[in-house]
Amino acid sequence: MAKAKKTSKSKTKLRFKTPDFTLNNQQKLVFGSFLIILGILLFTAFLSFIFTGKADQSTLTEFTSRQVETKNWLSKVGAWLSDVFIQRGFGIAAFMFSGLSFLSGIFVLMDLNKSKLRRHWFWGTLIVIWISIFFGFFTSKNDILSGTIGFEINTFFQDYIGKLGTILLLIFCFITYLAIRFKFTPQRIAALFNKAKNNIKDDFNEDFTPVDNSHSEEAEQIKTAFNVNETNEASKVEAETSTTISTEKTTSFEVSTPKLEEETIEPTLKTSSKEDDDEDVKIEVETVKEEESETDNLANKLVEDFGQFDPTLELGKYQFPPLDLLKKYDNEGVTINQEELEENKNRIVETLNNYKIGIDSIKATIGPTVTLYEIVPEAGVRISKIKNLEDDIALSLAALGIRIIAPIPGKGTIGIEVPNKNSTIVSMRSVIASQKFQKSEMQLPIAIGKTISNETLVVDLAKMPHLLMAGATGQGKSVGLNAVLTSLLYKKHPAEVKFVLVDPKKVELTLFNKIERHYLAKLPDSEDAIITDNTKVINTLNSLCIEMDNRYELLKNALCRNISEYNAKFKARKLNPNDGHQFLPYIVLVVDEFADLIMTAGKEVETPIARLAQLARAIGIHLIIATQRPSVNVITGIIKANFPARIAFRVTSKIDSRTILDGAGADQLIGRGDMLYTQGNDMIRIQCAFVDTPEVEKIVDFIGSQKAYPDAYLLPEYVGEESGTSLDIDISDRDKLFREAAEIIVTAQQGSASLLQRKLKLGYNRAGRIIDQLEAAGIVGGFEGSKARQVLVPDLLALEQLLENETK
Numbered sequence: 001m002a003k004a005k006k007t008s009k010s011k012t013k014l015r016f017k018t019p020d021f022t023l024n025n026q027q028k029l030v031f032g033s034f035l036i037i038l039g040i041l042l043f044t045a046f047l048s049f050i051f052t053g054k055a056d057q058s059t060l061t062e063f064t065s066r067q068v069e070t071k072n073w074l075s076k077v078g079a080w081l082s083d084v085f086i087q088r089g090f091g092i093a094a095f096m097f098s099g100l101s102f103l104s105g106i107f108v109l110m111d112l113n114k115s116k117l118r119r120h121w122f123w124g125t126l127i128v129i130w131i132s133i134f135f136g137f138f139t140s141k142n143d144i145l146s147g148t149i150g151f152e153i154n155t156f157f158q159d160y161i162g163k164l165g166t167i168l169l170l171i172f173c174f175i176t177y178l179a180i181r182f183k184f185t186p187q188r189i190a191a192l193f194n195k196a197k198n199n200i201k202d203d204f205n206e207d208f209t210p211v212d213n214s215h216s217e218e219a220e221q222i223k224t225a226f227n228v229n230e231t232n233e234a235s236k237v238e239a240e241t242s243t244t245i246s247t248e249k250t251t252s253f254e255v256s257t258p259k260l261e262e263e264t265i266e267p268t269l270k271t272s273s274k275e276d277d278d279e280d281v282k283i284e285v286e287t288v289k290e291e292e293s294e295t296d297n298l299a300n301k302l303v304e305d306f307g308q309f310d311p312t313l314e315l316g317k318y319q320f321p322p323l324d325l326l327k328k329y330d331n332e333g334v335t336i337n338q339e340e341l342e343e344n345k346n347r348i349v350e351t352l353n354n355y356k357i358g359i360d361s362i363k364a365t366i367g368p369t370v371t372l373y374e375i376v377p378e379a380g381v382r383i384s385k386i387k388n389l390e391d392d393i394a395l396s397l398a399a400l401g402i403r404i405i406a407p408i409p410g411k412g413t414i415g416i417e418v419p420n421k422n423s424t425i426v427s428m429r430s431v432i433a434s435q436k437f438q439k440s441e442m443q444l445p446i447a448i449g450k451t452i453s454n455e456t457l458v459v460d461l462a463k464m465p466h467l468l469m470a471g472a473t474g475q476g477k478s479v480g481l482n483a484v485l486t487s488l489l490y491k492k493h494p495a496e497v498k499f500v501l502v503d504p505k506k507v508e509l510t511l512f513n514k515i516e517r518h519y520l521a522k523l524p525d526s527e528d529a530i531i532t533d534n535t536k537v538i539n540t541l542n543s544l545c546i547e548m549d550n551r552y553e554l555l556k557n558a559l560c561r562n563i564s565e566y567n568a569k570f571k572a573r574k575l576n577p578n579d580g581h582q583f584l585p586y587i588v589l590v591v592d593e594f595a596d597l598i599m600t601a602g603k604e605v606e607t608p609i610a611r612l613a614q615l616a617r618a619i620g621i622h623l624i625i626a627t628q629r630p631s632v633n634v635i636t637g638i639i640k641a642n643f644p645a646r647i648a649f650r651v652t653s654k655i656d657s658r659t660i661l662d663g664a665g666a667d668q669l670i671g672r673g674d675m676l677y678t679q680g681n682d683m684i685r686i687q688c689a690f691v692d693t694p695e696v697e698k699i700v701d702f703i704g705s706q707k708a709y710p711d712a713y714l715l716p717e718y719v720g721e722e723s724g725t726s727l728d729i730d731i732s733d734r735d736k737l738f739r740e741a742a743e744i745i746v747t748a749q750q751g752s753a754s755l756l757q758r759k760l761k762l763g764y765n766r767a768g769r770i771i772d773q774l775e776a777a778g779i780v781g782g783f784e785g786s787k788a789r790q791v792l793v794p795d796l797l798a799l800e801q802l803l804e805n806e807t808k
């Protein structure tokens with residue numbers, strides 16, 4: 001597996017690197033002129049070899065010695081190169097390499113189309129081989145015409161297919177070359193032949209014979225008709241062949257085909273001259289391609305001059321928290337208790353035997369909190385029978401939290417998970433220090449804990465794309481949330497990720513206040529970044545929805561499908577910040593006690609959450625929702641459908657387990673961070689990494705003490721319905737009870753809608769409307785979240801005056 005992964009990785013690297021091989025202008029000048037000079041040197045050496053090769057032959061064995069004299073115009077190196085390329089290589093055809101090197105230099109210098117250069121090299125090399133074999137055919141010994149390679153290949157062919165076979169093979173190769181390279185077809189050859197014939201005929205007629213016009217016209221007509229048919233067919237056949245040759249050819253051919261067909265009405269001569277134009281059309285197409293890449297070139301130039309855009313530059317000296325801030329525990333690491341293992345094994349075998357279930361083999365895997373006993377039952381034993389014995393096995397092992405997995409997916413065995421008598425702690429330090437986490441190239445890596453086989457599980461929040469956490473109180477939810485946040489703090493720069501933290505309990509996430517200006521996002525007008533007030537949550541969620549819509553607009557304009565594509569493009573300076581483009585950090589919304597939120601705000605919270613859950617994955621907003629009560633009215637269908645990744649800590653009932661995981665199991669966990677994790681299909685039992693409050697405090701202190709951004713990341717402003725200042729409300733449009741309501745409010749000096757509801761026996765909507773009108777009239781102040789509005793008029797007298805002034 002690991003191997004396979006490695007190779008695929010290296011493959012992608014290779015594929016990734018090729019297009020990235022861009023030279024800056026200085027490098028182009030150096031490399032291009034090097035190739036040109038190399039071409040000239042090779043040509044000189046080869047040319048000289050023709051005259052001096054024989055004389056230098058004897059010196060080649062000792063040419064490294066300085067005293068030896070060589071006749072080659074480029075001295076020893078020239079003699080040696082020529083010997084390698086011509087004598088021992090491809091013979092006279094090796095001249096082609098000097099030409100190719102020269103041509104490559106020109107291509108690099110002039111920044112011409114690379115694919116065209118590749119084509120030249122491909123065909124050039126084939127021609128070199130063909131020529132050397134061709135000359136090899138006519139020489140009886142290894143000489144400079146064919147070189148060793150040509151001579152040897154030729155002898156090889158002649159040994160197997162004889163002289164005739166070899167020459168026929170060479171002719172066949174030549175025809176294939178013409179057909180592929182120059183799109184030769186029998187029809188085209190015939191057309192060319194006809195053209196040549198006509199030319200000769202015309203010349204002859206002009207020079208020697210007085211022409212009978214009627215005859216020649218007739219002949220011309222017949223010829224035209226004949227050739228029209230021919231060209232018609234020719235173009236069709238050509239179209240067919242070229243599609244099977246290569247895609248590049250097809251593109252260029254597709255452009256030229258309709259022209260050929262249009263021109264078929266013209267006589268042959270014109271048609272064939274059009275065919276010659278065919279090459280021009282091809283060149284035009286490629287020029288267009290180069291023009292397309294102009295924008296890329298512009299971006300490349302920017303990258304050359306300024307380097308890739310670095311979002312972390314503003315906090316360039318930011319240091320990630322060191323590992324030492326995390327605590328080391330004494331009881332870390334798995335200890336094997338042989339006695340306990342033996343005991344449990346015997347009890348399992350015994351219990352199963354009591355129910356007449358035979359066992360073939362049993363294997364134990366020791367995890368941090370539970371040990372998995374994998375059983376292979378004897379043939380013919382029903383799986384359901386073992387599954388039904390869950391309680392009996394638990395009883396005989398005198399242990400809580402036994403979970404039976406029958407069968408273990410992908411293995412032909414049945415698993416019985418038995419909690420260890422002495423569980424070990426999985427420290428945050430051990431998972432953060434793990435190679436898996438340190439080397440992970442995920443977008444939002446989370447080291448959540450260790451599996452039953454003691455492997456660190458690192459998951460990508462960006463792939464999940466949202467996470468639902470549930471579990472009864474005191475089972476490790478808050479620790480789990482802290483583990484998630486800590487993982488991200490250890491791996492992501494403040495420029496790359498922002499958190500929106502909702503904490504109705506007010507105590508769990510307050511610590512993170514210290515990193516507000518590094519990592520947190522908030523509404524522009526709010527003081528605290530961590531949201532503890534349920535009414536403010538509604539505004540934040542709606543603001544996130546606006547942020548989502550804005551980001552989608554940016555992605556649409558940038559022609560990107562997701563945030564990573566967008567950010568990559570932005571880093572490569574292909575997006576202009578003047579058009580509103582900017583580097584987009586991931587936003588992780590963490591909501592603790594989601595049930596409480598739903599209870600107090602209901603639909604108003606559920607709707608934006610559902611929208612975000614459905615749409616926000618592509619633009620980098622990810623939700624983590626934690627709840628104590630996983631009942632169906634909290635985790636509704638729509639939320640469940642959009643949260644395929646779920647973590648279940650211990651819950652109290654099977655029903656709760658079903659609500660979270662769509663299956664039993666969470667009720668059989670042992671608590672203290674023991675959890676089940678699913679990302680859609682398999683369920684994995686994991687011991688959550690433990691991070692204590694003092695550790696989190698040290699981390700946030702470390703980060704908080706560093707240079708920060710001037711402010712938290714500001715989310716777009718959201719003007720809620722309630723806070724909508726409808727200051728332009730017309731006096732005549734006021735509610736009939738407006739005056740009465742104003743008096744009540746001023747008397748009570750409390751600007752709340754519920755007061756009006758009670759006193760005037762109004763519905764909420766009408767009371768809310770009146771409050772808006774009172775605000776517009778300047779009697780009460782603006783919306784202040786959960787607090788009542790400020791009353792701006794001190795007493796009834798002042799109110800009287802104010803209303804009178806209005807009507808004047």
Ligand SMILES: Nc1ncnc2c1ncn2[C@@H]1O[C@H](COP(=O)(O)OP(=O)(O)OP(=O)(O)O)[C@@H](O)[C@H]1O
Nearest residue numbers: 472473474475476477478479480672673688689690
């Ligand atoms: N991964 C863990 N490893 C070891 N002990 C843990 C782990 N997670 C939680 N615990 C223990 O369980 C206690 C309660 O955990 P935590 O505060 O996270 O529970 P909770 O589910 O958030 O409870 P509540 O919903 O009431 O806030 C912790 O103080 C700790 O002692």
